[in-house]
Amino acid sequence: MRLIRLGAEPTRVGVDVRAALSAWGVGDAVLGGVAMLGVTPPDCPRPLDAVVVLPRGVLVVVGVDLPDPAVRLEAPLAGQWKIDGWPLSRPDGATNPAAEALEAATAVARRIQDMRGEPLPVTTVVAVGPYVSQVVQPTGDLNRGVRVLHPKPTTLLAAARELATSDRPCSAEHAAKLLAVLAPTGTPPDHRRLRDEGFPDAAADLASASTMLLPKVVPARRRPGWLPYAAAAVVAVLVVVAVVVVLVSGGSPASSTSTTAAPEPTTVVVDGRNFAPKGADRTEDCAAHAFGDVQAWLSGHMCLQLRRAQYETSVDGRKVGIAVAELSLPDATRAGELHRVASAAGSGGVVALVKEGREWAGGPASFDRSAIRTALTNARVRIAQAVWAEGDANPADPALVALAEQALRLPAAQ
Numbered sequence: 001m002r003l004i005r006l007g008a009e010p011t012r013v014g015v016d017v018r019a020a021l022s023a024w025g026v027g028d029a030v031l032g033g034v035a036m037l038g039v040t041p042p043d044c045p046r047p048l049d050a051v052v053v054l055p056r057g058v059l060v061v062v063g064v065d066l067p068d069p070a071v072r073l074e075a076p077l078a079g080q081w082k083i084d085g086w087p088l089s090r091p092d093g094a095t096n097p098a099a100e101a102l103e104a105a106t107a108v109a110r111r112i113q114d115m116r117g118e119p120l121p122v123t124t125v126v127a128v129g130p131y132v133s134q135v136v137q138p139t140g141d142l143n144r145g146v147r148v149l150h151p152k153p154t155t156l157l158a159a160a161r162e163l164a165t166s167d168r169p170c171s172a173e174h175a176a177k178l179l180a181v182l183a184p185t186g187t188p189p190d191h192r193r194l195r196d197e198g199f200p201d202a203a204a205d206l207a208s209a210s211t212m213l214l215p216k217v218v219p220a221r222r223r224p225g226w227l228p229y230a231a232a233a234v235v236a237v238l239v240v241v242a243v244v245v246v247l248v249s250g251g252s253p254a255s256s257t258s259t260t261a262a263p264e265p266t267t268v269v270v271d272g273r274n275f276a277p278k279g280a281d282r283t284e285d286c287a288a289h290a291f292g293d294v295q296a297w298l299s300g301h302m303c304l305q306l307r308r309a310q311y312e313t314s315v316d317g318r319k320v321g322i323a324v325a326e327l328s329l330p331d332a333t334r335a336g337e338l339h340r341v342a343s344a345a346g347s348g349g350v351v352a353l354v355k356e357g358r359e360w361a362g363g364p365a366s367f368d369r370s371a372i373r374t375a376l377t378n379a380r381v382r383i384a385q386a387v388w389a390e391g392d393a394n395p396a397d398p399a400l401v402a403l404a405e406q407a408l409r410l411p412a413a414q
Contacts, residue, residue, distance in 0.1 A: 002026055002197050006183055007038030007047060011063030013129030014038070014049035016151045021050065023153040031160055032198025034179060034189065041182045044107040046100065049127060051108065051182055053175060054120075055198045057164030060108050061125045061151075062101035069131040072411070075148040077102070077141045098146065101126045108182065115181040118174040123163040127151040133409055135269045142267055142274065149272060158272030172199040268311070270406045275311040275322060278360045279353055280414040282307050286327055289356075292348015297341045304328040307412035310353050312363060312389070315399050319389035321364035322403065325350035326412035327381045339376040342383055350383055362389060369393040371400035375408045384408045 001024040009015055018037055024030040033054035040047040050061035066073070066083060067090065074082040077098045081088035088095055101124050109122040123145035128135070132150040147159040170178065172194035179188040188194075195201065268275045286303035287295055311322040327350070329335040341347055352367040359365065370387035372395065384407035386400040387393045393400065 001031055001052075002034045002189060002193065003037060004034060004179075004183075004186070004189075005037045006186065007040070009038055009049055009063070010047040011049055011127075012065045013063040013127050013151065016129055017049045017061055017063060017127050017156070020151045020153045020156045021052070024157070027196055028198035031157060033160075034175070034194070034197055036179070036183050039183050041108055041111050042184060043111055044104055046104055048104060048108075052160065053170075053178055053182070054160060054164040055169035055175075055200070056120065056166040057160075058108065058112070058120050058122045058178075059125055059160060059163060060101070060105040060122060061127055062097075062104050063127045063129070064097040064101070066128055066130065066132070070133070072134045072136065073128060073132045073148070074136045075126070075128070076138050077144070077146060098126060098148070102146070112178065112181060117178045117181045118170045120166050120170055120178070121145065121164070123147075125149065125151075125156070125159050125163075127156075133270075134411070136411075137267055137269060139267045139276070147269070147272075149269060152271070155272030169198070169200055171202040173202045175199040268410055270409050273313055273403075273406060275313050275407075275410055277414040278310045278312050278321075278363060279358045280307070280309040280412070281353055281358070282413070289351045290348065291351060292346075293344070294338070294342050294348040294350065296348075297338055298327075301334060301338070302330050304330060306350065308350065308353055309410065309412050309414055310358070310360075310363075311407070311410060312360070313403065315403070318391075319362055320400070320403055321354070321367065321370075321387050321389050322407045322410065323350075323352040323354075323367050323370070323385040324407055324410050324412050325383045327383075329379045329381065332379050335376060335379045335381050339374060339381045342381060343374045349385075352385065364389045369395055371395050371397060371404040373401070373404040373408055382408050382412070384410070 001021055003021055009018065021035045033052055035050050035052045037050050038047060039051050041051065048060060049063040052059040052061060070083045072084055075098065080095050105122055105124040112122065126146065126148040128148060128150055135148050137148055145163055147163065149155045149159060172191045175194050176188040176191065283289060283306050286306040287298035289306060290298050305328040307326045309324045313320050313322060327338065329338060342349060349372065354364060355366060364387050367385045367387050370385040370393060373384050375382045384404045386403040386407060
């Protein structure tokens with residue numbers, strides 16, 4: 001990733017955005033592309049923390065400074081944002097900063113279209129800070145190409161790989177034109193540096209190249225002169241329709257009847273990874289849903305409540321089942337005792353919901369031989385498990401261990 005700093009960061013969290021992008025280093029070994037920092041594209045309503053031009057997409061990064069760090073941020077595109085259950089309140093009166101981000105991304109898409117730039121998908125990243133542990137977004141918002149996240153190298157990288165999805169890469173020649181379109185001042189990197197960032201030569205992708213918005217000279221067979229312009233018109237109409245859909249679905253206030261509609265399923269994002277909820281349960285009979293030494297300890301001690309939840313995620317296209325259990329004890333002393341028992345190898349644990357008939361399509365049949373991690377917070381003990389949905393599992397599998405660590409930060413209620 002090559003960085004071009006065109007102005008100061010418009011938000012405090014923009015410093016974290018720049019640090020995350022810088023961590024990838026120059027070249028395409030990690031991702032590639034060019035990031036313009038502190039840029040204000042023509043007709044854009046506000047300066048942007050970054051516009052990232054990748055071989056297969058454009059990311060508009062808009063920073064949002066929260067009043068305080070947060071454990072959990074609920075960030076729908078339409079509706080009130082909430083920080084740890086409290087409605088977001090900012091000095092400027094904004095209750096949903098996503099509307100500003102969508103407006104900026106729409107302006108960038110319109111600029112690319114009007115200037116006949118390479119027709120790459122334009123998506124949005126809302127970078128929030130100073131720190132957020134969990135971000136909850138409706139699944140429909142994720143499908144619209146919008147990610148709300150705390151900018152770290154891992155979270156931004158995951159978002160870029162999910163959002164930059166053009167079926168063919170943008171050439172170095174077109175990348176230079178695209179950068180010039182979005183930042184009229186300054187000079188884009190030369191073609192050699194753009195090739196180093198993963199943009200191929202025009203000759204390399206000539207066979208699959210589109211002449212929709214930037215016609216190329218085609219030797220030999222002569223094509224009717226009106227074809228490129230007709231194709232451009234069609235693409236322009238499609239882009240306008242897409243922009244309207246994004247604005248209507250993401251930026252308009254909810255209708256008066258929306259309060260009675262069924263809530264949209266949400267996806268929890270931790271460190272840039274999506275976890276889809278697959279059911280939850282709550283009970284005060286903790287021992288009845290435990291086994292081994294953990295059950296024995298719970299049978300002789302008071303436990304106020306057990307919350308269980310399960311999620312699904314994937315690693316390199318392979319599905320993973322996640323089980324989370326949270327036990328609430330009367331005080332921190334007894335929670336510490338239970339944590340020591342649950343942390344010992346072979347000491348048992350909490351029965352996963354799938355073993356009680358709460359399976360889901362494509363999920364694991366059981367959590368046998370899952371990777372397990374535990375955590376203690378005040379008077380609560382959390383146990384997280386991760387297992388491959390199909391195939392053999394190894395509790396020491398580094399991928400599953402890392403997922404179990406992340407799962408400790410997932411909510412035990414859905």
